[in-house]
Amino acid sequence: MLAYTQRMQRVFRVREPLKKAVRRQQQLKLLYKSKSRPAVEAAPQNGHPDPNVGAHPCRSPTHISSAHFFHTPTSTPFVSDSPSACDLGRLVVANRTLQHALLGVPYESKRQRQAADAIQHSPNKSSAVETFLLLAQSTDDGITTPTLRALSTALVRHQARELFGDPQAYHAALSAAVGSEDDRWRAIDAADEHVFALSQCRALGRYAEKGSRFSPSLGLTVEGADDDDVARVAHVLRQGRAGPFPVPTDVLADLAHLDVSWSTALRLWRRAGGPCGAGPPVEMTDRLMALMTGYRSGGIGSRPWQEALRLYERALDSGGAISLTTHTHALDALWRSADSFHRAHYNVAPVERERLWQAVMRVRAKVEDGCCCGRLRIAGPEGCAYMEGLIKASGAAGRWDVAIGLLSDMERTSGETSYRLLIPTPEAYAFAMAACNREGHAAHSEALWSMFELHYTLRSLHSEALLVYLQSLRCVVTLTTTVGEKVERLVQDGAGLDRPCTVACLQLLASQHVRTATRKSALAAELFHYYDSNAWLQQPLARRMELQSVFRSCYLVATSDASSDLMKRLKDHLTLTFGTDAPELEWFEDTKIYALHTTLDWKDALETYARLVERRPRHREKFLPIPVRQARHMLVQALLRCCHIAAHCGSGQDDRDCNLSSSFMLLEEDAQEKAREELFAIASRGVFEVRRLYAEDECNVPHEMLSELLLLEANYSPTRTQRNSGGVQAIHQLALGPAARITSNLIDQISEILSLSEAHLTSFLLDGHPMARDTALSAADAKRGKWQSTPLLERAYR
Incomplete structure (x- = not known):
């Protein structure tokens, strides 16, 4: 009432x-x-x-x-x-x-006209919205349609200026759009400027770095810098301040072109539908799908690609006119559905890839056949965006050759330019190169890189496209030598990087296959400065995982440079920022678990594992940067590596260049006996530690590494009985493990220790591996005192 x-x-x-x-x-x-x-x-x-x-x-x-x-x-x-x-x-x-x-x-009263004039001449978005809200709060004056149009026009104009970044660049583009120096045409009214600003928002919005805001209610940074202003305006409209007349859809479309999140745009889209059931305009649907599938800045914001595909199906079923932009956003949604672009070593299942490829072909057929509103013309900026969507969706489906073919159909040089103006965007090059890198075709990627360098730089890419390309380089670090050069160029240009790209660059530098002209420790220090300049994640789990990845990369870089003080400076910075009891400092100390990758002393390896894993309370094991199972595996690898180093280079500092395994005859009898005892002690301690670590976890025992330790122990045993016992135990461990891990080197060592022929051992361990496995499992059950044998399925997959 x-x-x-x-x-x-x-x-x-x-x-x-x-x-x-x-x-x-x-x-x-x-x-x-x-x-x-x-x-x-x-x-x-x-x-x-x-x-x-x-x-x-x-x-x-x-x-x-x-x-x-x-x-x-x-x-x-x-x-x-x-x-x-x-x-x-x-x-x-x-x-x-x-x-x-x-x-x-x-x-319109005098106050309303004054408010509309003040909104038109407002210096920024906030002042325009504040003026509008002051008018809405007045008791005698309401909100008229001209006032709403003045507000939307002013907000779109300010948004276009923000996209340009420089007011002078905006006015220069506006003057260039007029195309005449005559005074008759140079006079631009508010309506003409609004049309120009709206067209620029549509063209630049796809590749713009979206702003971010801090949400006090959530306590973290979220997407959509203009969400608060649009929400307040929408609240005024819901209160009925605009009178009995409905809000024009063009006003709602202008509000949707601001820097808003997809959820805010979805509310505007639903309001634009109207009470009579008429659907929103195509422009608003395109804008909503763009926000649901577009590029993200700084890894912030969700992308509901499934909802975008539902909007696409609804637009097809409506029978209305569909623009090429709608099909482009459908391809973007399919690219999002692959969910593999942010995982360097993860591939989509073949069935899912084929399903994705069939969906891409259906969208392309709708565009070329013109089943909705006639054949669409693939040209201009919309055509470039459509071809880019095809390239990245094809790359996500594993069709790297199709991505290269689509790129070759575009006009890559000035001599190929035609009326279509299908000039490849930097993102099109980046996704084609990333598709080649993920499949291991580094030569094709380098060929595309040579063409990319002629027109663009890595700074021309959107931050998410740059992240996809950097993460794809991790798949080809062993196949190309230009990875370090690209990372070095990004770091030294002084333009900074966002947080996800900084983490990707640090992970590339941590690889031992990446070579740079500058010291890696200096590049890592600069990258951490870039990371510290960005807003850190606020979710506890995501923050811990990302910081542990950053600390791991810095630790590996610092270990490769003996004169680096990178870790000391990082520790001082964290202590000064968070204090000595901060969890960030604890995560930093836990990074020393990666010393098991590089240590050459078996005593240091055992001490590191005992300090960081065994002495840690049980409820805090989950805060390690790696699972405990992986830490145990790293310790076994470290012990085996130390045994090999001691066997080939000695255990002392003065005999690093001698080869004990092949030069025992050149040593004196006392030195020879001492070296054998040391090697036997190291191998015996390694076997003991492995059996102790996996006493309660027999399913995850590294049988091939344990058998190699047993062979080293048997090789340097003082008696023949111990040698034979160690060889038999090594055969037992190889039989328990998978047949793919049995190498010819292990067979040679066993044949030498047990004085058996290699053909006999190969036939027993490889050809008759199922029978040998069943015998080994039966012996293990009998040793544990089981009355019932192991089930057949467990025998096969244990």
Whole structure:
């Protein structure tokens, strides 16, 4: 009831000017009818024409005939003999008020006109929205349609200026859009500038780095810098301040082109549908799909690609006109569905790849066949974006050759430029190169890179496209030598990097196959400075995982440079920033677990594992940068590596260059015996530690590494009995493990220790591996005292 009362009050406020105008018309009509009849009859005889016809040549005949009730001839006592333009203007104003009231145009008060003018001349978005809200809070004045259009026009203009980044660049582009130096055409009104600004928002919005804002309620940075302003404007519109007239859809479309998130755009899209069931315009659907599938900045924001595909199906079923941009966003949604572009060593299942490829072909067929609204013309900026969507969707489906073919169909050089203007975007090159890298075709990627360098740089890419390309380089670090050069160029240009790209560069530098001209520790320090300049993640789990990845990369870089003080500087910075009891410092200390990758001393390896894993409370094992199972595996690898180093280079500092395994005969008898004892002690300790670590986890025992340790122990055993026992145990471990891990080197060592032929061992361990595995499992069950044998399925997959 209250809402109905408020609505009727607004209707009465609109009708009040109409009543006043009609009442004023009747008064003037009666007054002029009684006073001006003789003068009207005498006017043609004296040669004086009707002043309305000469004064207003652009008015229609209906306006001229109705003006006889508002104008008096020269003989009336109210108007002078020669009527002035001022007197005529007063009468015309009254007539226009009546016309506006009869046509249903809302009446604008002086305050509303002043507010609309202030909104048009506002310096930024915030001031325009604040002016609009002040007008909405007034008790006697409401919100009219011209005021809403003034607000949307001003906001779109400010958004276009933000996309350009420089006001002078915006005005230069506006002048260039006019295309003439003539004063007749240089005068640009608000409507023309609005059309230009809206077109620039559509063109630049796909590749723009979207702003971010800090949400106090969530406590983290989210996407959509203009969400708050648009939400306040939408709240005013929901309250009915705009009167009984519906909000125009073009106003809602202008609000959707601001820097908003997809959820805000979805609310505007639903409101634009209207109460009568008419769907929103195609422009709003395209904008909503763009926000649902577009590029992300800084890894912030979700992308509901499934909802975007539903919107695409709805647009196809509606039977209306569909633009090429709609199909482009459908390809972007399919690219998002692959969900493999942010995982360097993850490939989509072949079935899913084939399904994705079939979906891409269906979208392409709809564009080429013109099943909806005729064949679409693939040209210009929209055509470039469509080809880019095809390239990245094909790359996500594993069709790297198709991606290269699509890129070759575009106009890559100035000599190939035609009326289509299908110039490859930097993102098109990046996704084609990333598709080649993920499949291991480094030569094709380098060929595309040589063409990419002729027109663009890595800074030309959007941050998410750059992230996809950098992560794809991890698949070809062993196949190409230019990875370090590209990372070095990104770091040294001084333009900075966002947080995900910084992490990707650090991971590339941590690889031992990447070579750089500058010291890696200096590049890593600069990259950590870039990382520290960005907003860190606030979710605890994601923050811990990302920081542990950063610390791991820095640790591996620092270990490769003996004179580097990178880790010391990082520790000092974290202590100064967070304190000594901060979890970030604990995560930094846990990074030393990666010393198991590089240590050459078996005692240091055991001490590191005991300090970081065994002495850690049980409930805090989950905070390690790696799982405990992986840490155990790293320790076994470290022990095996130390045994090999001791066997080939000795255990002391003075005999690093000698080869004990092949030069025992050149040593004295005492030195030879001492070396054998040391090697036997190291191998025995390694076997003991492996069995102790996996005493309660027999399913994950690294059988091939344990068998190699047993062979080293048997090779340097003092007695023949121990040698034979170690060889038999090594055969037992190889039988328990998979057959793919049995190498010819292990077979040679066993044959040498047990004095057996290699053919016999190969036949037993490789050809008869299932039987040997069953025998080994039966022996293990009997040793544990089981009364029932292991089930057949467990014997096969244990």
